[in-house]
Amino acid sequence: MLRKLSSFLVIIWIVIYVLSAPIQFVASNIGLSSIIVILKALIPIILILFGIVNTLSKMEIGKQMATFLLILFLSICVAVLNNLNINQIAYGIKTFLPLLGLYSYMMIIKTVPDFKILFRLVSPIVILGVILDKFLTFPWTGQSYMVGNVERNISRSWETFGVERLSGFQSASYDTGIILTVFLMLYFLGDIIQKKAIKVTIFDGLLIILSIYAVYLTTFKSSYIFLVFYLILMVALHFYKNSVKAKPYLSVFIRYYMLFVFCYSSIPPVLSYLGYNFFVTNTNNFLLNFLFKSYSIRMTTTWPEAFSFLDLATFDGILGRGIGGIGTAQTYGELIYNAADNVFVYMIVTFGILSLPVLFWMLYIVFSKKMQFLPRVIMLKIFLLLLIYGATVSIVESPLVMSITGYLLALYLIKAKEGKIKDTSTLMRKIPANLQQG
Numbered sequence: 173m174l175r176k177l178s179s180f181l182v183i184i185w186i187v188i189y190v191l192s193a194p195i196q197f198v199a200s201n202i203g204l205s206s207i208i209v210i211l212k213a214l215i216p217i218i219l220i221l222f223g224i225v226n227t228l229s230k231m232e233i234g235k236q237m238a239t240f241l242l243i244l245f246l247s248i249c250v251a252v253l254n255n256l257n258i259n260q261i262a263y264g265i266k267t268f269l270p271l272l273g274l275y276s277y278m279m280i281i282k283t284v285p286d287f288k289i290l291f292r293l294v295s296p297i298v299i300l301g302v303i304l305d306k307f308l309t310f311p312w313t314g315q316s317y318m319v320g321n322v323e324r325n326i327s328r329s330w331e332t333f334g335v336e337r338l339s340g341f342q343s344a345s346y347d348t349g350i351i352l353t354v355f356l357m358l359y360f361l362g363d364i365i366q367k368k369a370i371k372v373t374i375f376d377g378l379l380i381i382l383s384i385y386a387v388y389l390t391t392f393k394s395s396y397i398f399l400v401f402y403l404i405l406m407v408a409l410h411f412y413k414n415s416v417k418a419k420p421y422l423s424v425f426i427r428y429y430m431l432f433v434f435c436y437s438s439i440p441p442v443l444s445y446l447g448y449n450f451f452v453t454n455t456n457n458f459l460l461n462f463l464f465k466s467y468s469i470r471m472t473t474t475w476p477e478a479f480s481f482l483d484l485a486t487f488d489g490i491l492g493r494g495i496g497g498i499g500t501a502q503t504y505g506e507l508i509y510n511a512a513d514n515v516f517v518y519m520i521v522t523f524g525i526l527s528l529p530v531l532f533w534m535l536y537i538v539f540s541k542k543m544q545f546l547p548r549v550i551m552l553k554i555f556l557l558l559l560i561y562g563a564t565v566s567i568v569e570s571p572l573v574m575s576i577t578g579y580l581l582a583l584y585l586i587k588a589k590e591g592k593i594k595d596t597s598t599l600m601r602k603i604p605a606n607l608q609q610g
Contacts, residue, residue: 178222178277185215185273189572190294190351192343193327197312200326205317212571213266216273223276234585236533237275243526244268244495250524251494253486257505259320264496264522270571271578278582287362288376291355295383298351301340302386313339322503338389346565347572349395352383353402354576357553360406364549365587370410398560401433405556409549430538430555437563438516444475467564470513478510478517482524492524499566515562547588554580 188195188211199208244265251261304310314329328344330337337345359380363370372380387395408429412422448471478498482489485497496502498521502509512518519527537551554577561567568574 174222174226175281178219178280181215181218182274182277184211185575186294188212189342189347190297191341192347193310193312193339193341196317196326196343197315200315200317206319209319213269216269216575219273219276220269223272223279226276226280236581236585239529243523243529246526247492247495247523249494250486250491250526251496254484254494254497256494256496260496260501260503260505261494262496263501263504264494264499267499267501267569268495268574270575271581273578274575275578275582278579278586282586284362284365284583287355287358291359292376292379294355295352295379298340298342298348299379299382299386301342302338302348302389303340305338305340306389320504335391337391340386345390346392346394347570349387349390349392350561350570350572352387353395353398354557354572356380356383356399357402357557358576361550361553364409365546365583394561394564397563398556401556401560405429405552409552413545426552427539430552431535433556433559434534434538437514437559440471440563441475441479441514441517444471445479447476470564474510474513475517478512478521481508481510481521485524487524490524491526492520492522495522497522499569512566512568513564515558515567518562518566518568544588547584550580550584550587554584 188208196205196208199205248261248265251264305313310327312327315326316323317326318324325343327339327342328337330345339345339348342348342351359376360370384399387399405426408422408426411418412426415422481493481498485491485493496505498510498512498518500511512521516531519530534555537548538555540548557573558567558577561570561573
């Protein structure tokens with residue numbers, strides 16, 4: 173019963189996000205705009221409660237999740253000590269609900285759905301929305317609604333140097349790009365989890381091509397970059413798994429490739445804090461402006477300003493500002509606002525040194541030689557998702573990315589545990605029976 177109800181709630185949650193703009197538009201027009209906002213928060217909360225019941229019945233919780241919950245609790249305490257508004261603290265907590273909700277869901281069902289079927293259901297809807305948006309003007313484009321005293325976009329209408337950023341049925345073009353690339357990633361992950369050779373049907377191949385075209389129409393550069401980096405990782409993992417001769421070299425390549433991704437996301441904010449900006453744009457060059465102007469703004473303004481918020485925190489900012497101390501949460505309680513636009517900036521300003529265990533764990537996973545292939549692949553995909561998008565986006569505030577992160581983290585822990593049990597049983601079979609009995 174718990175499994176079926178959890179799955180039903182997840183389906184509703186996916187529908188709400190895949191058709192976010194039209195659903196919010198209709199709800200706003202009939203005076204129910206708050207209902208959708210409440211559902212987006214309530215569904216993960218219910219899943220978390222189901223997860224608590226499941227955990228209590230089995231008396232087990234992963235040490236990684238226990239550590240994360242402790243960091244989250246300490247961050248709430250820091251936010252209170254920094255006198256952050258209760259509304260922004262609440263919004264900051266809401267940001268992590270999708271991660272905890274889908275983590276709980278996976279720990280309840282412990283079975284992997286057919287990701288290819290999900291891709292075939294979701295991607296055509298998103299693709300259709302983007303293509304229609306290219307030729308039509310949707311009634312929800314440019315519309316907004318109120319959440320308390322804060323105005324929120326139903327679907328953002330914007331351009332970059334005269335190029336329209338299409339969002340289709342989503343609230344913004346970056347949501348569209350993220351949905352399409354995430355479900356592409358899950359499509360290929362399904363075969364790896366089932367230990368099958370990756371096969372693509374003609375229909376699926378057409379959907380993949382159309383998905384890439386739709387991503388192109390969003391003009392969301394982070395999605396372009398993610399697709400390139402993901403393709404490189406997939407090719408490397410394919411030959412690592414299937415080529416005995418290339419395996420030692422690819423093992424080293426994958427480690428340093430992911431280290432490069434880590435540096436790509438983490439080093440630029442540090443350089444910006446030190447006053448460096450290696451993307452000075454030429455205002456007369458359209459291509460350079462299109463590619464790098466927004467990045468230059470982050471280097472010169474967004475990231476240094478975000479770090480300056482630590483001067484407002486207690487303990488000299490060592491523990492950060494606390495949850496809700498940066499990003500959209502600020503609009504619910506402060507006159508100052510900074511988007512962060514980087515996962516490390518967001519983590520440092522929010523958690524301070526409390527984020528270090530997470531950073532060290534990430535590096536350990538990348539360089540560990542002990543991890544089995546499947547759990548390692550799952551974690552590499554999580555890191556690629558968080559670090560590539562997190563290099564220029566406040567990815568922590570993306571409900572879809574947080575939910576997929578929570579889901580895949582739970583899947584990683586389940587597969588890692590299965591691997592250890594399998595390794596133990598294999599070892600026991602190799603030990604003579606008389607020695608096993610003592």
